[in-house]
Amino acid sequence: MLSMNRLFTAFALGAVAAHAQTKPLPKNGGLTDERPTYSSPAEAQYKLVEPKLRTKWTEQPTENPWPEYPRPQLKRDNWLSLNGVWELQEAKANDTDAPFGKTLNQRVLVPYCLESGISGVALQLQNVWYRREFEVPSSFDAGVVLHFAAVDYRSTVYLNGKEIGSHTGGYDKFHFDVSDVVKKDGKNELVVFVNDPSDSEVVPVGKQRVEPSHIFYTPCSGIWQTVSIESVPKGEYVTAIQLRAAADGKVNATISTSTPDSSSSVTVKFLQPNGTDVIYTTQGKANQPFQFSVDFQPELWSPAAPNLYNFTVEVGSDVAQSYTGFRTVERKEIDGVQRFVLNGKPIFQFGPLDQGYWPDGLHSPPSYEAMVFDIKYLKDLGMNFIRKHIKVEPDLYYHAADTLGIILMQDMPALPLVAPNEAEQKEFERQLDIMVNSHLSFPSILTFVIYNEGWGQLDSSPEIQIAPRLYDALAGHQLINAVTGWNDYAKLRLNISVGDYHDNHHYSSPQCGTPFYSRASIQYDRSRIGFQGEFGGVGVNTTIDHLWKDDVAIAAIDNTYEIDENLDAWNYRALRVIEELREQTERYDCNGGVYTQTTDVEGEVNGFLTYDRAVDHTDAEKWKAAIQALYDTFNTKVANGTEGAAIVNTNADGTGAAMRAVPTLVALILSAIFAAVTL
Numbered sequence: 001m002l003s004m005n006r007l008f009t010a011f012a013l014g015a016v017a018a019h020a021q022t023k024p025l026p027k028n029g030g031l032t033d034e035r036p037t038y039s040s041p042a043e044a045q046y047k048l049v050e051p052k053l054r055t056k057w058t059e060q061p062t063e064n065p066w067p068e069y070p071r072p073q074l075k076r077d078n079w080l081s082l083n084g085v086w087e088l089q090e091a092k093a094n095d096t097d098a099p100f101g102k103t104l105n106q107r108v109l110v111p112y113c114l115e116s117g118i119s120g121v122a123l124q125l126q127n128v129w130y131r132r133e134f135e136v137p138s139s140f141d142a143g144v145v146l147h148f149a150a151v152d153y154r155s156t157v158y159l160n161g162k163e164i165g166s167h168t169g170g171y172d173k174f175h176f177d178v179s180d181v182v183k184k185d186g187k188n189e190l191v192v193f194v195n196d197p198s199d200s201e202v203v204p205v206g207k208q209r210v211e212p213s214h215i216f217y218t219p220c221s222g223i224w225q226t227v228s229i230e231s232v233p234k235g236e237y238v239t240a241i242q243l244r245a246a247a248d249g250k251v252n253a254t255i256s257t258s259t260p261d262s263s264s265s266v267t268v269k270f271l272q273p274n275g276t277d278v279i280y281t282t283q284g285k286a287n288q289p290f291q292f293s294v295d296f297q298p299e300l301w302s303p304a305a306p307n308l309y310n311f312t313v314e315v316g317s318d319v320a321q322s323y324t325g326f327r328t329v330e331r332k333e334i335d336g337v338q339r340f341v342l343n344g345k346p347i348f349q350f351g352p353l354d355q356g357y358w359p360d361g362l363h364s365p366p367s368y369e370a371m372v373f374d375i376k377y378l379k380d381l382g383m384n385f386i387r388k389h390i391k392v393e394p395d396l397y398y399h400a401a402d403t404l405g406i407i408l409m410q411d412m413p414a415l416p417l418v419a420p421n422e423a424e425q426k427e428f429e430r431q432l433d434i435m436v437n438s439h440l441s442f443p444s445i446l447t448f449v450i451y452n453e454g455w456g457q458l459d460s461s462p463e464i465q466i467a468p469r470l471y472d473a474l475a476g477h478q479l480i481n482a483v484t485g486w487n488d489y490a491k492l493r494l495n496i497s498v499g500d501y502h503d504n505h506h507y508s509s510p511q512c513g514t515p516f517y518s519r520a521s522i523q524y525d526r527s528r529i530g531f532q533g534e535f536g537g538v539g540v541n542t543t544i545d546h547l548w549k550d551d552v553a554i555a556a557i558d559n560t561y562e563i564d565e566n567l568d569a570w571n572y573r574a575l576r577v578i579e580e581l582r583e584q585t586e587r588y589d590c591n592g593g594v595y596t597q598t599t600d601v602e603g604e605v606n607g608f609l610t611y612d613r614a615v616d617h618t619d620a621e622k623w624k625a626a627i628q629a630l631y632d633t634f635n636t637k638v639a640n641g642t643e644g645a646a647i648v649n650t651n652a653d654g655t656g657a658a659m660r661a662v663p664t665l666v667a668l669i670l671s672a673i674f675a676a677v678t679l
Contacts, residue, residue: 027211028115028218029362030122031549038105046085046107051117052549053359055612057366060118066111068368070149070226071173072399073441074241075321078139078231082132082190086110086223091127091193098191100161104131110227111149113220113362124210126200128222130192136184140231143179149225149394151194152363153203158191168427170196170204171392171413172434173225177258179234196221199416202424202456204431206390206413207355208363214556214603217355220363225394236262236286237318243268243311243441244477247328247343249294252475255313257286267314270294273307286315300343301325301443303384306405308443325402325443331479331500331529335641337513337589338500338529340479342407342446348585348634349407349592350627351378351385352608353534356393357601359548359611363391372400373613374598379406381608381620382627387533387594390414390452392435401444409481409594410439411449415456425458429466436470440477447479453505454487454520461490463498484533486520497525503533507561507596508573510535510581513589524589532593536577537561539606540570540617546600546610553603560606571619578626585633593630 030049038044046062065083069075087104112119114128136144146159152170156163159181167174182188197203198210198219208219240256255266263285270280284290299307306325313320330341339346354374358365365371371394378386385407392413401408412432420428436448450466451457463482470480482490482499490496502525504511511517513530524530539560547554557563564570574595584590599607608618 028122028124029113029117029360031117035122041087041089041103041105044087044103044105044107046109046120049117049120049122051122051360053547053612055358055360055366055370056614057370058118058360060109060366062109065109066226066368068396070147070228071395073322073395074238076230076232076319078137080134080137080140080229082134082227082229083110084132087131088114088121089129089131090125091129093127093195095127095129095193098158098161098163098193099129099131100158100189100191102131104129108222110223111225112364113152113224114222115218115220116358116360116362116364118361118364118366119222124198124219125221126197127195128193130190130194130223132190133187134190134229135187136182136229137231140184140229142234143177143232143237144182145175145230145232145237146178146182146190147173147175147226147228147230148223149173149227150392151192151223151225152221153196153198154194156193158193160189169431169434170220172431172438173395175239177232178229179232182229192223194222202415202418202420204413204415204428207357212550212602213552214559217357217602218362224362224364232258233317236264236316238313238315238320240438241313241320241322241441242437243322243324244475245294245298245309245324245326245443246477247298247300247326249296249298249326251292251294251324252289252477253284253291254289255284255286255315257315260287262286263288264315266290268292269312269314270296271310271312273299273309298326301327301402301405302343303405303407306403306443308402322441323402324441327443329446329477329479334638338527338591339638340529340531340591346591346634346638347384347407348631349385349409349531350581350630351383351387351406351594353389353594353597354378354386355389355597355599355601356391356397357599357611359602365394368396370613371397372404375400375404375406377609377613377616378598379404381618382624384631385409385592385594386598387411387449389597390455392439398439398442398444402442406444408442408445409447409449410435410445411452411484414452417455419458420456425462428456429462432466433469433473437473440474445478447481447500448474449481449484450499451483451487453485454483457483457487457489459487459489459493461494461496461498464490464494464496467498479529481531481533488522491525492522497527500529501531501533502526502528503531505534506532507535507537508577510577510584510590510593512581512584512593513591514584515588526589529591530589531591532581534594534596535581536574536595537597537606538570538574538577539563539604540567541565542600542605542610542615546612546615547605548600548602548611550602556603557605560604563605567617567619570617571622575622575626578623578630582626582630582633585630586637591634 088108089104209216479500485505512532600611
């Protein structure tokens with residue numbers, strides 16, 4: 001079943017060549033260059049393009065894929081999914097000649113990336129037109145809102161021949177009130193223009209690349225999350241719910257509405273867990289923060305007990321449903337060491353680097369069941385944590401993490417590996433603010449990451465200015481990992497510790513809170529939480545049956561940090577580095593680790609699971625024991641106390657010790673001086 005690496009690579013390349021015949025494989029999710037063609041646009045049909053690797057969820061219904069309500073934290077009952085088969089046609093850049101009333105020449109399954117096999121397109125298309133018709137249900141007796149959960153990257157939306165708005169950004173949801181444009185008694189024509197430069201421009205792309213290579217993957221363009229319409233009151237209605245509930249029952253809330261200048265009365269009602277009885281009611285004002293304390297003793301949220309409370313928000317005649325979990329996260333000094341503390345208890349966070357890629361859907365999980373499979377698998381193996389790596393998932397992913405009980409560290413999708421200019425940096429920060437503000441209410445997200453390994457990070461340390469702004473938004477509800485891995489310029493050059501974590505990346509062995517380190521990480525900074533942001537990455541050969549069948553990807557397998565010949569060797573080596581992490585936890589100041597990674601991805605073969613989620617590499621019982629040993633060692637270490645240098649305690653707002661030692665104004669001045677010197 002398993003083979004030596006060089007023999008294996010030769011075999012795999014031969015297998016791919018047999019599939020490709022005389023043509024090279026395209027840089028997308030299709031196995032071959034063959035695509036269906038039709039004599040006229042009217043005859044075009046949706047057809048799955050055979051992906052380079054299938055999963056058991058590849059075959060999806062075309063009538064209503066992803067039927068689940070897409071916004072679990074702002075839910076209404078009267079809605080309609082617009083997912084399904086749409087018309088598609090390649091367009092010119094900045095095309096304004098919208099194809100109203102015209103049948104387009106291709107078909108695409110929404111919501112799947114254009115480059116994916118499930119989409120039925122499997123091509124890199126930088127500019128496209130989407131088109132479909134729909135009818136409004138008779139139950140929509142008032143206003144109508146059109147929702148897009150995510151479109152990569154720039155989109156312009158037209159309804160019934162009228163431009164209703166545009167949006168920039170590939171990872172955030174957006175909506176338009178179409179009450180005055182939509183037809184209640186007939187067909188509506190929805191047309192969307194999409195432009196996606198992927199990494200040909202300096203925009204947030206994560207790991208997407210026009211030319212995928214090893215750790216960089218096939219891009220995702222177009223509509224890749226759910227499209228829907230929803231019935232709302234004709235007047236004012238709720239557009240966003242931010243609610244942060246702490247372990248002591250104190251709650252910070254902001255309820256935004258369709259009338260931003262309004263200060264209408266807001267009523268919040270908490271419901272009995274698993275019931276409908278109201279157990280607490282309070283009021284506030286719309287479009288402004290308000291605080292309250294519940295008068296019941298809340299059951300707290302944690303990975304061991306993921307207790308959630310449903311609540312409703314009423315503004316005028318609008319009633320929206322949501323939920324929250326009561327919990328408090330802190331960075332706190334315990335016996336001279338900075339610790340990650342959840343609900344008053346130090347916690348060791350351990351779990352994988354999670355890319356969130358799929359061989360058949362790319363960025364788009366093939367189904368909700370498939371998406372949740374990954375979380376359940378990791379939880380069953382004993383992990384309490386996932387680092388969601390430079391990708392943002394559908395809201396339903398975070399709801400699943402909240403429900404199942406697993407801690408999330410959410411990355412900001414990175415820029416390409418180039419320094420942004422002033423406008424590009426401003427846009428990065430705008431999208432970072434949106435990402436944080438639209439996800440801070442999910443109980444499972446306990447940390448946000450600004451930069452990964454210096455990707456698109458200016459050496460003038462903009463994180464010095466970014467972090468205080470994010471802390472203000474978070475109000476102590478999440479921590480910040482300003483620089484995960486490398487290029488901690490603020491500390492290295494200005495001696496300013498930004499964020500709550502000292503985060504080391506090192507393969508394969510960890511260097512977690514230790515007195516040793518390697519470039520481009522820096523010496524352990526005791527004023528922050530010692531954390532292993534990436535390590536492991538041990539790879540294992542597998543058969544062509546479970547590989548991404550792309551010649552370039554397969555040729556890059558040798559670039560994996562370490563390749564083991566068989567599963568016995570892989571389990572030995574991977575568990576060896578896990579044991580090193582345990583030893584460092586026992587001896588030094590380690591508070592958690594991120595093992596690379598959940599699954600194989602394209603040219604990477606270092607996953608717990610193969611890319612198709614069909615083969616589990618782990619010796620499960622040994623892994624469960626090793627992971628439990630991490631927790632046990634940490635708990636013993638904390639219980640017994642440790643000797644460490646005295647350092648300043650963390651403020652209640654979560655700001656870093658050195659960030660406090662150097663006032664913000666001084667930090668900004670130093671940063672500006674350094675930026676000027678480096679120009």
